[in-house]
Amino acid sequence: MAPSTERPNLAHPDSSTIRSLFNAISDQYDFLNSFLSFGLEAFWRKQLVREALRGFRCDSILDLGAGTGKSLNIFLKAHSFRYAAGCDFSDRMLQKAKERLGDSAVLVAGDFHELPFPDGSFDLVTGSFILRSVQDMNRFLSEAKRVLRKGGRVVFLELTRPRNPFVWQYVYQPYLKFYIPFSGKLFSRHKNAYQFLSQSIQVFPDPEQLKTDFESAGFKHVSLKPLSFGAVTIIAGTAHE
Template sequence: MRLFDRIAERYDLLNRILSFGMDTKWRKRVVELILEVNPEKVLDLATGTGDVARLLKRKAPHLKITGLDSSSKMLEIAEKRLKDGEFIVGDAHNLPFYDRSFDAITVAFGFRNFSDRRRVLRECRRVLKRKGRLVILELLPPNTKRFTGKIYSFYLKTWVPFVGGLFSGDFHAYRYLSTSVLNFLTPDQIVEMMKEEGFEVSFEPLFFSVAGIFIGDLIW
C-alpha cells in the first residue's frame, strides 16, 4: 500500500506519540502469548518495520521469523533493524507459503487494513500447523455510549490526523488511519468471525478497550 510507503520513516515515532508509548507494551503482550505455544517458526503479517519480529527475536533468539508486508519501504527499515529475519513483500490474502508452515502467526495493527479479512483468516488457518496460534493486536472503534468512548472518538477524529499529519507531512495518510479505526469491526464481530473460520477464540481488552488482543487457537 503506497500510503504506508509514504509514512514509513516516521511510522514508529508516531506510533509511540499517538499511543502515549502504550503500543510497545501491547506488542510485548503479543510476544508473551506467542511464546506460550513454544513455537519454532513464526509468521508476522503486516510486519511493517518489524517491531514485533524484533521483540520475538529478543525473547527467543532461536526462532525462525518471517515478516510479510505489502509496503517495500517498511520492509527496508525492518531488514536494517533485524538482520537475521526473513522479510517478504507479499499479500496476506494470498500467502506464498505451503500448508502448515508455521507454529504461530502475529498481526499487529494490520488486520483492519485487509480488504477481505475472512480470506486472510482462512489463509492463516491454512499455513498454521496443528494446534497453532494466531494473535491479532488491533485498535478498536470507540463505544460512544460511554464517556471514555466519546473522548477517544474526539481524539481519533481530531488529534490523530493533526499530529500524524504534522510529523509525517502526510495529512491524508493519518486521516485514513483515523477513519479506519472509527469504521472498524467491534470486538464481538471479530471474535465471531474468527470462530466461524475455525479458531477457538479469547479476547483481551486493552486500556479502556481502545485496543484489544484476539487469540485464536486451532483446536485440531
C-alpha cells in the same frame, strides 16, 4: 488524460492505496506510532508477545504486515525461534524491517491474502495493527489458518473502540477528532495516513464481530483481551485441533 479528482475512501481504502500510504510514511512510521499512542504501543506489543507465547510450544513464527519489524523484534528477543519470517507488501516498510532485524528473520514481499508459504509451515501467525487493512477477512483468515500447523495459534493486536461510554465520549472521541487531525497538520505531508488511522478505527468491526469471524473461519478457543480500556484488543485462536 486529466488527473483523477476522486478522493480515496480512507475508511476502507483499497490495497494499492494502503501500500502507497505505508511506502510514503515508512521513514516517520516508528516515531508516529509511538507519538500517536503516547508511547503505549511498546506496552501493547509486549502484552501481545506475552499472550502469544504463554504456555505454548513454539518454534516458528510468521508476522503478517510486519512493517518496520517492531513486534517481530520483541518476539525474537523474548524467545528463541528455529525459523522466523515477516511478510509485507510495502517495500519501504520491509526495508526498515531489514535494517532492524538483519538476518534474524526472513522477510518476504507479498500480500497477506495470498501467502507465499506451504501449508502447515508455522506454529504461530501474528500481526499488529493490520486487521484494519484486511480487504477480505475470510480469505485472510483462511490463509493464516492454512500456513499454521495443527494446534498452531494466531494472535493479533488491533486498535479498537473503548466500550466505556465516559472514556469513549471524553477521551477517545476527542483523540480521534482533534489529536489525530492536529498531528496530521503537524506532519501534513501525508495527511491521508492520519485520515486512514482515524476513519478506519471508527468503522472497524467490534471485537465480538471479529471473534465470530475467527470462529467461522474454523479457529477454536478464540479469546479477546482488551487493553487500555479497549483502545486495543488482542485476539487469539487455535487452528485445526
